[in-house]
Amino acid sequence: MVALSKIALLAAAAHAAVIQRDAPAGPKIRQTGNGQNVVTWDQYSFYVNGGRVMIYSGEVHPFRNPVQDLHLDILQKIKALGFNAVSIYVHWGIVEYERGKFNWDGVFDLQPFFDAAKAAGLWVIARPGPYINAESAGGGLPGWGARVEGQWRNSNPNYTAAWQAYIDSVGKIIAKNQITKGGPVILAQPENEYSGFMEPDGSLNPNEDTEYERLLLEAFDNAGIEVPTVCNDAWIGGHFTSVDVYGYDNYPAGFNCQDPLSWPDPPDYFYASHKDVAPNTPNAILEFQGGSFDSWGGYGFEQCYKLIGPEMVRVYNKNTYASATHLLNIYMIYGGTNWGHLSNPGGYSSYDYAAAIAEDRTLREKYYELKLQANFLAVSPAYLTSAPVDVQRFPTAGSNITITELLDQVGGTQRFYIVRQTKPAETTDSAFSVDIETSIGKKTVPQLGSAQYVLPAHDSKIIVTDYPAGDVHVLYSTLEIMTWKVIDGRTVILLYANTGESGEIAIRTGTAYKVDVRRGKASTVTSKRTSMVLTLQVVVGHETVVALGEDILLYVVDRVNAYNFWVPDVNLKQELPVIIKGGYLLRTAAFSGNTLSLTGDTNRTTVFEIIAPKKAQAYTWNGARLDTSLTRHGTQEGRYRTRTPRVDIPDLARLKWKYIDSLPEVSGSYDDSKWVTADHTYTHNKIKPTTPVILYASDYGFHSGNILWRGHFTAAGGETTFNLTIQGGNAFAYSVWDGDEYLGSFRGAPAPSAHNGSYMLAGPWKPGSSHVITILQDHMGLEQNWFGGEENFKSFRGLSDYSFGGATPMLKHWKVTGNLGGEKFADWARGGYNEGGLYAVRKGFHLPGLDDSKWDSKSPLKGINGPGIEFYRTTFTLNVPNGVDYPMSIDFGSRTNKSLRVEIYVNGWQFGKYTDDIGPQTSFPVPQGILNYKGENTLALSLWSLEEGGAALATIDLVVRSEVEGGVGSVRNSPGPSYTARAGSY
Numbered sequence: 008m009v010a011l012s013k014i015a016l017l018a019a020a021a022h023a024a025v026i027q028r029d030a031p032a033g034p035k036i037r038q039t040g041n042g043q044n045v046v047t048w049d050q051y052s053f054y055v056n057g058g059r060v061m062i063y064s065g066e067v068h069p070f071r072n073p074v075q076d077l078h079l080d081i082l083q084k085i086k087a088l089g090f091n092a093v094s095i096y097v098h099w100g101i102v103e104y105e106r107g108k109f110n111w112d113g114v115f116d117l118q119p120f121f122d123a124a125k126a127a128g129l130w131v132i133a134r135p136g137p138y139i140n141a142e143s144a145g146g147g148l149p150g151w152g153a154r155v156e157g158q159w160r161n162s163n164p165n166y167t168a169a170w171q172a173y174i175d176s177v178g179k180i181i182a183k184n185q186i187t188k189g190g191p192v193i194l195a196q197p198e199n200e201y202s203g204f205m206e207p208d209g210s211l212n213p214n215e216d217t218e219y220e221r222l223l224l225e226a227f228d229n230a231g232i233e234v235p236t237v238c239n240d241a242w243i244g245g246h247f248t249s250v251d252v253y254g255y256d257n258y259p260a261g262f263n264c265q266d267p268l269s270w271p272d273p274p275d276y277f278y279a280s281h282k283d284v285a286p287n288t289p290n291a292i293l294e295f296q297g298g299s300f301d302s303w304g305g306y307g308f309e310q311c312y313k314l315i316g317p318e319m320v321r322v323y324n325k326n327t328y329a330s331a332t333h334l335l336n337i338y339m340i341y342g343g344t345n346w347g348h349l350s351n352p353g354g355y356s357s358y359d360y361a362a363a364i365a366e367d368r369t370l371r372e373k374y375y376e377l378k379l380q381a382n383f384l385a386v387s388p389a390y391l392t393s394a395p396v397d398v399q400r401f402p403t404a405g406s407n408i409t410i411t412e413l414l415d416q417v418g419g420t421q422r423f424y425i426v427r428q429t430k431p432a433e434t435t436d437s438a439f440s441v442d443i444e445t446s447i448g449k450k451t452v453p454q455l456g457s458a459q460y461v462l463p464a465h466d467s468k469i470i471v472t473d474y475p476a477g478d479v480h481v482l483y484s485t486l487e488i489m490t491w492k493v494i495d496g497r498t499v500i501l502l503y504a505n506t507g508e509s510g511e512i513a514i515r516t517g518t519a520y521k522v523d524v525r526r527g528k529a530s531t532v533t534s535k536r537t538s539m540v541l542t543l544q545v546v547v548g549h550e551t552v553v554a555l556g557e558d559i560l561l562y563v564v565d566r567v568n569a570y571n572f573w574v575p576d577v578n579l580k581q582e583l584p585v586i587i588k589g590g591y592l593l594r595t596a597a598f599s600g601n602t603l604s605l606t607g608d609t610n611r612t613t614v615f616e617i618i619a620p621k622k623a624q625a626y627t628w629n630g631a632r633l634d635t636s637l638t639r640h641g642t643q644e645g646r647y648r649t650r651t652p653r654v655d656i657p658d659l660a661r662l663k664w665k666y667i668d669s670l671p672e673v674s675g676s677y678d679d680s681k682w683v684t685a686d687h688t689y690t691h692n693k694i695k696p697t698t699p700v701i702l703y704a705s706d707y708g709f710h711s712g713n714i715l716w717r718g719h720f721t722a723a724g725g726e727t728t729f730n731l732t733i734q735g736g737n738a739f740a741y742s743v744w745d746g747d748e749y750l751g752s753f754r755g756a757p758a759p760s761a762h763n764g765s766y767m768l769a770g771p772w773k774p775g776s777s778h779v780i781t782i783l784q785d786h787m788g789l790e791q792n793w794f795g796g797e798e799n800f801k802s803f804r805g806l807s808d809y810s811f812g813g814a815t816p817m818l819k820h821w822k823v824t825g826n827l828g829g830e831k832f833a834d835w836a837r838g839g840y841n842e843g844g845l846y847a848v849r850k851g852f853h854l855p856g857l858d859d860s861k862w863d864s865k866s867p868l869k870g871i872n873g874p875g876i877e878f879y880r881t882t883f884t885l886n887v888p889n890g891v892d893y894p895m896s897i898d899f900g901s902r903t904n905k906s907l908r909v910e911i912y913v914n915g916w917q918f919g920k921y922t923d924d925i926g927p928q929t930s931f932p933v934p935q936g937i938l939n940y941k942g943e944n945t946l947a948l949s950l951w952s953l954e955e956g957g958a959a960l961a962t963i964d965l966v967v968r969s970e971v972e973g974g975v976g977s978v979r980n981s982p983g984p985s986y987t988a989r990a991g992s993y
């Protein structure tokens with residue numbers, strides 16, 4: 008995902024052309040050049056194992072969830088949407104933190120994710136980069152890249168030599184998980200948003216580097232990747248078309264979380280642009296807006312969710328169906344956490360993304376809206392060969408409606424009419440009627456009752472014609488279809504609309520069915536029969552169930568009730584013809600003999616309705632028998648009482664806290680001889696500093712967390728000020744000392760990534776006296792590198808200039824430290840990014856198992872008296888029973904506008920970075936598996952006060968964010984070492 012989507016949006020809008028009528032064409036099946044024929048495609052859609060499929064996918068980043076046992080939870084939740092795929096990025100900079108040394112171990116192993124995807128029944132679109140963007144540190148590029156000279160993301164041989172080992176390594180992992188090898192991977196994407204380019208002189212270049220693209224495809228090939236390759240152009244710009252199937256990005260709702268109802272108009276039709284650029288391949292949106300990022304000083308994800316909530320899904324996702332989109336990947340479906348300094352400076356610890364599945368793995372309403380749509384498409388195969396044939400704007404005089412008509416190009420009869428407000432931001436409802444084409448001629452709907460429908464603001468509907476639901480021929484339906492199933496020969500169709508709306512379903516049949524309302528008010532159902540068509544009009548309430556003889560059962564429900572229905576198997580083969588109503592989540596359903604075993608999550612007493620074949624004689628929910636009774640329409644109902652036992656949650660504020668000073672560097676006697684000497688006189692960075700030695704952290708192997716600089720000087724005499732130019736990324740801060748004398752701080756603000764500072768020395772320096780200037784700076788993550796050929800990710804962290812006022816001392820030397828060991832980092836299990844350069848962290852004091860009994864006692868609510876750093880530790884135990892899912896977070900309450908920066912370490916894992924004055928994040932979800940739910944936990948906090956008067960936390964709480972019974976089963980704690988004294992640490 009890219010921050011420049013506004014540009015992309017404009018470009019796409021400029022490109023949007025008038026719709027063109029498709030000459031119906033027979034499918035031309037195409038396959039990759041290497042002979043595999045498991046995943047193929049034609050001009051309409053993909054085929055997997057010979058069957059045509061809509062690829063409805065959600066983006067998930069395994070690297071943003073360091074608990075392997077929780078992948079299955081997320082993936083089952085995605086599967087339950089009716090999706091069939093997930094798309095992943097792999098972050099090169101994490102797994103090759105030291106050049107040439109790959110870390111695919113423990114939480115960085117991709118195999119458990121692939122295995123979980125397979126277990127959940129999802130395919131995988133693998134997107135390993137080398138560049139990913141993803142609002143991540145370096146956009147995926149490694150920190151050591153700062154020392155590889157020249158342009159990145161083009162065919163510069165220095166860069167080629169840098170990425171080849173990585174693509175070989177990750178490519179082989181992907182290759183062995185391909186569908187052709189029995190794994191879940193169906194598509195692979197080299198690079199990402201390779202759409203804007205720079206010349207060597209830094210000027211913009213309209214042309215991509217096709218040699219780079221060729222090298223990447225060759226490297227994929229060499230690694231054994233044989234599934235089709237795809238690209239993700241940042242707009243339909245026709246870049247990287249040498250892949251098998253061209254694809255692109257779209258973020259139509261924008262990112263204006265400040266003004267969340269300011270929806271821009273979507274570009275009308277990608278379809279025409281798609282036909283221009285890639286007429287022989289399916290219309291594929293590799294990233295479609297599923298939320299929004301948020302930045303330091305931003306609005307928070309709950310506010311962003313107002314911009315991209317269920318209404319956005321209703322309006323904009325349906326607009327992509329109007330463009331006959333046949334691969335749709337929602338970015339993000341689950342965002343996760345920028346734990347361990349994984350963010351770029353444009354984001355903070357939470358990567359919640361206001362996605363359908365929240366960072367704490369709970370489900371937002373938008374999840375349920377997506378479920379309605381994905382389920383519908385999964386049972387509507389004619390959509391897969393449909394193309395837009397007509398657009399009716401203002402179909403009814405004065406209305407604000409636009410209707411796109413899609414026609415099945417292969418079957419030639421089925422149509423889909425997508426009805427929406429012409430301007431998505433429209434706040435008034437609009438009335439409309441519509442002329443539809445059916446197999447028995449044109450009809451104007453509504454046919455019964457009122458002359459017009461009302462389309463509410465922020466809504467969109469899909470009307471179908473000549474739609475087969477099993478053996479039932481639906482002539483048209485203005486009620487939306489969620490799903491249908493053929494169960495023991497009876498077709499069950501689930502229809503929905505907003506409460507109070509009326510809609511129609513017309514069935515083409517010669518049978519004189521009796522209209523039998525089995526549930527709901529009979530007066531809400533009106534019907535009309537001709538020799539060929541039975542038309543029903545229903546005023547939609549909570550639930551109306553209508554039986555048409557023994558053949559057809561219609562559920563007409565309002566939207567909120569439709570959310571309750573789950574289809575465990577959306578496969579059209581009808582192998583598991585089961586629909587379940589009820590529950591927070593249905594994970595799995597399977598027959599064992601005559602028992603239908605269901606698993607999932609509930610959060611309250613739930614009445615399940617089970618719509619299943621008669622062969623089902625008994626039912627279980629999470630293994631417990633469910634007693635049921637027969638309903639009037641032949642289904643089963645059973646009540647389940649949810650048990651969510653109370654657990655003891657420690658009051659973190661009242662725990663016994665221990666602390667130490669974590670800035671020994673500013674005590675007179677501190678010895679920094681073990682630090683790296685910053686003595687380079689050449690940098691590969693194209694920004695050349697004025698300093699006598701290079702003071703860029705990445706030149707010395709330090710790429711994240713806090714960085715400390717110490718300059719040793721002999722005074723000339725009369726020095727009065729110290730001036731510097733320092734850079735750390737948006738919202739960074741720093742503090743400066745002369746020996747043990749505090750000179751001052753730059754507390755930071757949301758935007759500035761660099762600062763020019765001037766600080767008064769304590770007094771004029773005496774000639775010949777020795778001085779050490781200590782600078783503690785924040786590092787907000789490596790920048791991304793959006794343009795091909797750009798070197799932005801090398802943006803330095805450190806000093807590009809310094810000077811003294813009054814006199815110029817003699818430099819003895821500069822010392823620097825970040826995390827212990829730099830690229831040869833200390834903690835293989837938690838990765839190179841997890842640690843920063845603070846004394847306590849270099850020593851490993853953030854790890855569990857340290858004997859801190861000799862430390863002094865103090866609470867972080869008492870805090871630190873002046874500027875500096877203190878490091879706090881406490882322990883507590885949790886005992887959460889099996890069979891429940893209670894996501895938790897560490898919350899700091901409301902902000903007090905103090906310049907206080909806090910890093911949170913839970914059992915050694917860096918799981919949050921809090922800035923009290925900049926924000927916005929105050930609540931830090933920590934997953935089970937990082938938190939030990941059955942035993943002891945170590946919580947460590949670094950408090951960095953940039954205030955003369957000191958600073959303290961106002962509150963600290965461990966909060967249970969949600970209580971459901973069910974869950975994914977046992978979640979093992981992520982493996983990571985406990986404290987042992989670190990040899991060579993300083």
Ligand SMILES: *[C@@H]1O[C@H](CO)[C@@H](O)[C@H](O)[C@H]1NC(C)=O
Nearest residue numbers: 155156157158163164165691
């Ligand atoms: C590649 O790296 C070398 C050595 O650092 C440098 O001299 C050369 O200019 C670089 N090439 C390019 C094209 O940037």
Ligand SMILES: *[C@@H]1O[C@H](CO)[C@@H](O)[C@H](O)[C@H]1NC(C)=O
Nearest residue numbers: 405406407434435436437438
């Ligand atoms: C169309 O939108 C305008 C502006 O919001 C509104 O005044 C008008 O009533 C709408 N027309 C219909 C038929 O709903």
